Amino acid sequence: MTGNGRPMTRYIRHAAAFCALLLIALLVNATRIQLVQARSYDENPANRRHTIARYGQPRGDILVGGRPVTGSKDSGQQFRYERTYRNGPLYAPVTGFSSQVYGTNLLEGAEDDVLAGTDPLLSPLPLWNDFTRSRNPGGHVVTTLDPAAQEAAFAGLGDRRGAVAALEPSTGRILALVSTPSYDPEELSGTDSAVARAWTRLNQAANKPMLNRAVRQTYPPGSTFKVVTAAAALDAGVVEDVDEPTKSRDPYRLPGSSVRLTNEVEGCADASLRYAFTWSCNTVFAKLGVDVGVAGMRAGAAGFGFNERQLRIPFRVSPSTFDTRVDQAQLALSSIGQYNTRATPLQMAMVAGAVANNGSVRTPHLVERTTTDDGHTVSATGQRTLRQAMSPATTVQLRELMTDVVERGTGKNAAIPGATVGGKSGTAQHGIHNSGTPYAWFISWAKADDAMEPAVAVAVVVEDAEADRGDISGGGDAAPIARDVMRAVLTP
Amino acid sequence: MDCFACYVPDMLSPGTTAQADPPAPVVPLPRRRGIEFTLIVLAVLLSVYGYCDVGVARTGSVPPGAVGYGAGLGVLALLAHLAVRVRAPYADPLLLPIGVLLNGLGLVLIYRLDLETPDDPAAPTQLVWSTLGMGLFIAVVVLLRDHRVLQRYTYVSVVSALVLLVLPIFFPSVNGARIWVRVAGFSIQPGEFAKVLLAVFFAGYLAANRNALAYTGRRIWRLQLPTGRVLGPILAIWLLSVGVLVLERDLGTSLLFFGLFVVLLYVATGRTGWIAVGLLLAACGAVAVGWLEPHVHSRVEDWLHPFASIEAGLGPNQLAQSLFSFAAGGMLGTGLGLGHSVLIGFAAKSDFILATAGEELGLAGLSAIFLLYGLLVERGYRASLALRDPFGRLLAIGLASIVALQVFVIAGGVTGLIPLTGMAMPFLAQGGSSVVTNWIIVALLMRLSDSARDRSGTGAATAAATATATATATAEGIEGGGKP
Known part of the structure; x- marks a missing residue:
């Protein structure tokens, strides 16, 4: 039947069912994107929510000597809080930068979780923030730096290229970490076009201001490596008395080669270890290295931290190297800190520190502890012994040798009244046929006369020293900087 | 809820016909205006709470306009309620509160997005349009005593609808779509009003011709194809509306009209x-259209590969940002005022308003909004089932289906279910024409549901039987009639 009898009700119900189907499709799809696929959408790199949240609150501070060297300012932009730095160039090798555009590095990068407030340890309760969808205020990072030492090192380097690393031998606390030329990391904060220009300029600059020379640049350590060779020779029993002649020739013909090694100073033929160390005889140490052998030299160098690839302070430190696949001639050169021997300034400070700390190397660290925004400790760095570099007996002899260098050898410039100072200078040649301007090195430690233990060990490298060839430039250019840094630490 | 059940059985049983009705029962059904009043108060309070919540989340204090906002919405809702009490006492008690809640929530979301774009505040304008919309609601409820009057204007409606659809062609296109008419600083989307007019036309035309249309021509398997004679006018309407809309590049409305017509x-x-x-x-x-029209083609491509622009290194497009927004909301949302849906950029307050709801209210809030729309549609269908004149029934279904289809097209678009087509989320989205149209739709549904339940003898229900018979007879006699 047609007419009024057509059961429209039934079709209305069908249409209603169709509408219900549409509603269900919407609900199912909403569940899909809001729950099932939400994580992948959240983690899409083009999703700016994480970045917005990250910069939505002031970043925690990095503290030096109890005072923040960083800050945050409200820019009112989408990425709201921008990083500021107090004394940016001075602390740049420690803080690194925190940029809205270019990310973070050094401490800003290594301690980012704490500074940005995402570290779960900052939460009052586990999973609390997941539940409340809130974010902790950024925590603070308390460094081990001694501001006086840092300033002394920075002032000492001045406008020369170079780096200084200083640490406390008995703990491994890093007291100064300076690299010049430096830059102001605040230039990289924010999102405007000036940031991009600064980034390009800093990266293209010939003198590499963003390179952290103290931990990320390795140099041939030159004569400062003789501390390592001497320790290996004493430990291995190659030298039993530092005042005995070493039966070495001058000039010294490299084994298996016709190259003759000479010295910058007189009196090195058959010299004692004491004389050779004080006046830095290349011939003596080349011979001693060969006498100790590859295995002994490798073990000796590794004891100080060479060839260690995992060191973090907490940011990564470039590994210092002592090549072990060498022939005798190469071993001879390696033993006087040339050939493939390379070290960061921090590594050489660890060498000086080991001598000052009875032969044991403490793990160097830059962060004393991290705290919540209101000062409660989140984590603290404990003191750890990295390695025993040499026997305590050898240490006593090396201390004596290093003290001699400062008292009457090439390191007189490092002497400090009222303190015992031990040091070793170095001039490292580099470049093709050693054509580059030699690097001036000085490594040392200092003990105040009224103290039980040395309070500071330091390594200084100056890249563009006034090239007066010979150890004189290590003692002349680098030693005064080391002295100033050590004095800054010793002076309360 | 017992009062719902009391009238349902005899009205909804399948096969009920006008003639089979019991002779005019005199016991009046409950009017349920108290329920409506309570729900309206709740809807207003909820909206004011959302408004305050935005302020507290953003600035830490209750926004200064909270009292004015609450009072404004409350007074408007109360006036509408009074109009219903006087002129449509038997109307469905859920329709008006749902409208008030969605409109209030929309204002909250727009106010919240205004905080991100201080130079371009949209909430005050939207409040003015909402006032106008609720004014028109009152006007419709008061002035339109019997919905069957509208059936007289079947052909006037279609002509007006087509004029309204064609009108924007003579105005410059805005953001790729020619759907705007700018008069004296006001932007109006005539297509929005055309929806209601087309629903009236379809209901009127089909009520008059449904039996003729039901004659089947050829039968293929189980499908009964219509005869060519009746296919003609329908094809013509389809071509006209679709043609006009493709010219205006407004695929969403085109889809809506066509879906409405088929239903x-x-x-x-x-x-x-x-x-x-x-x-x-x-x-x-x-x-x-998807193949030939570049504007639409790119929408389809975006739908298939929402992250293509990210992979191409151009950053996320609007749809990708919208998906990020929904995902950021998760189950419970970030809370009002704390999301970043503003990253969507252009149209965040209109087409993409749902993303803000999804991010800040979460899946829980979004589902609640979907269910509110579902309830609105359901009340429309329920009124249709209870009505006895075909025109009223079809009109109720048409109006409810407009809401259902529109919600599906735009919500499905911004959540990546179907290709995105620009459309306004009913009541929520910024857009004056849309909010006014939706209030008219709710007002018409109120009138229809009132007619469905009013058994006092003076209302439409008793007359409906006669009207139906007349309409059917006319339809069988005169092709394209429809005058009762």
Whole structure:
């Protein structure tokens, strides 16, 4: 039947069912994107929510000597809080930068979780923030730096290229970490076009201001490596008395080669270890290295931290190297800190520190502890012994040798009244046929006369020293900087 | 809820016909205006709470306009309620509170997005349009005593609808779509009003011709295809509306009109053949438009590969940002005022308003909004079931289906279910024409539901039987009639 009898009700119900189907499709799809696929959408790199949240609150501070060297300012932009730095160039090798555009590095990068407030340890309760969808205020990072030492090192380097690393031998606390030329990391904060220009300029600059020379640049350590060779020779029993002649020739013909090694100073033929160390005889140490052998030299160098690839302070430190696949001639050169021997300034400070700390190397660290925004400790760095570099007996002899260098050898410039100072200078040649301007090195430690233990060990490298060839430039250019840094630490 | 059940059984049993009705019962049904009042108060309080919540989340203090906002919305809702009490006492008690809640929530979301774009505040304008919309609601409820009057204007409606659809062609296009008319600083989307007029036309035309249309021509398997004679006018309307809309590049509205037409045709005739023809036409239209029209083609590409622009290094497009927004909301949302849906950029307050709801209210809030729309549609269908004149029934279905289809098209678009087509989320989205139209739709549904339940003898229900008979007789006699 047609007419009024057509059961429209039934079709209305069908249409209603169709509408219900549409509603269900919407609900199912909403569940899909809001729950099932939400994580992948959240983690899409083009999703700016994480970045917005990250910069939505002031970043925690990095503290030096109890005072923040960083800050945050409200820019009112989408990425709201921008990083500021107090004394940016001075602390740049420690803080690194925190940029809205270019990310973070050094401490800003290594301690980012704490500074940005995402570290779960900052939460009052586990999973609390997941539940409340809130974010902790950024925590603070308390460094081990001694501001006086840092300033002394920075002032000492001045406008020369170079780096200084200083640490406390008995703990491994890093007291100064300076690299010049430096830059102001605040230039990289924010999102405007000036940031991009600064980034390009800093990266293209010939003198590499963003390179952290103290931990990320390795140099041939030159004569400062003789501390390592001497320790290996004493430990291995190659030298039993530092005042005995070493039966070495001058000039010294490299084994298996016709190259003759000479010295910058007189009196090195058959010299004692004491004389050779004080006046830095290349011939003596080349011979001693060969006498100790590859295995002994490798073990000796590794004891100080060479060839260690995992060191973090907490940011990564470039590994210092002592090549072990060498022939005798190469071993001879390696033993006087040339050939493939390379070290960061921090590594050489660890060498000086080991001598000052009875032969044991403490793990160097830059962060004393991290705290919540209101000062409660989140984590603290404990003191750890990295390695025993040499026997305590050898240490006593090396201390004596290093003290001699400062008292009457090439390191007189490092002497400090009222303190015992031990040091070793170095001039490292580099470049093709050693054509580059030699690097001036000085490594040392200092003990105040009224103290039980040395309070500071330091390594200084100056890249563009006034090239007066010979150890004189290590003692002349680098030693005064080391002295100033050590004095800054010793002076309360 | 017992009062719902009390009238349902005799009205909803399948096969009930006008003649089979019991002779005019005199016991009046409950009016349920108290329920409506309570729900309206809750809806207003909820909206004010949302408004305050935005302020507290953003600035830490209750926004200064909270009292004015609450009072404004409350007074408007109360006036509407009073109008209903006087002129449509038997109307469905859920329709008005749902409208108030969605409108209030929309204002909260727009106010919240205004905080991100201080130079371009949209909430005050939207409040003015909402006031106008609720004013028109009152006007419709007060002035339109019997919905069957509208059936007289079947052909006036279609002509006005077509004029309104064609009008924007003579105005410059805005953001790729020619759907705006700018008069004296006001932007109006005539297509929005055309929806209601087309619903009236379809209901009127189909109520008059449904039996003629139900004659089947050829039968293929189980599909009963309509005869060519009645296919003509329908094809003409389809071509006209779709043609006009493709010219205006407003695919969403085109889809809505067509879906509306197919639903009404099916309900009026019960012929699955119409569905087949409709789907075939829709498929042809969609493929042709998607292939030939670059604007639409790019929308389809975006839908298939929402992250293509990210992979190409151009950053996320609007749809990708919208998906990020929904995902950021998760189950419970970030809380009002704390999301970043503003990253969507252009149209965050209009087409993409749902993303803000999804991010800040979460899946929980979004589902609640979907269910509110679902309830609104359901009340429309319920009124249709209870009505006895075909025009009223079809009109109720048409109006409810407009809401359902519109919600599906835009919500499905911004959540990546279907290709994105620009449309306004009913009541929520910024857009004056849209909010006014939706209030008219709710007002008409109020009138229809009132007619459905008013058994006092003076209302539409008793007259409906006669009207139905007349309309049917006319339809059988005169092709394209429809004057009762």
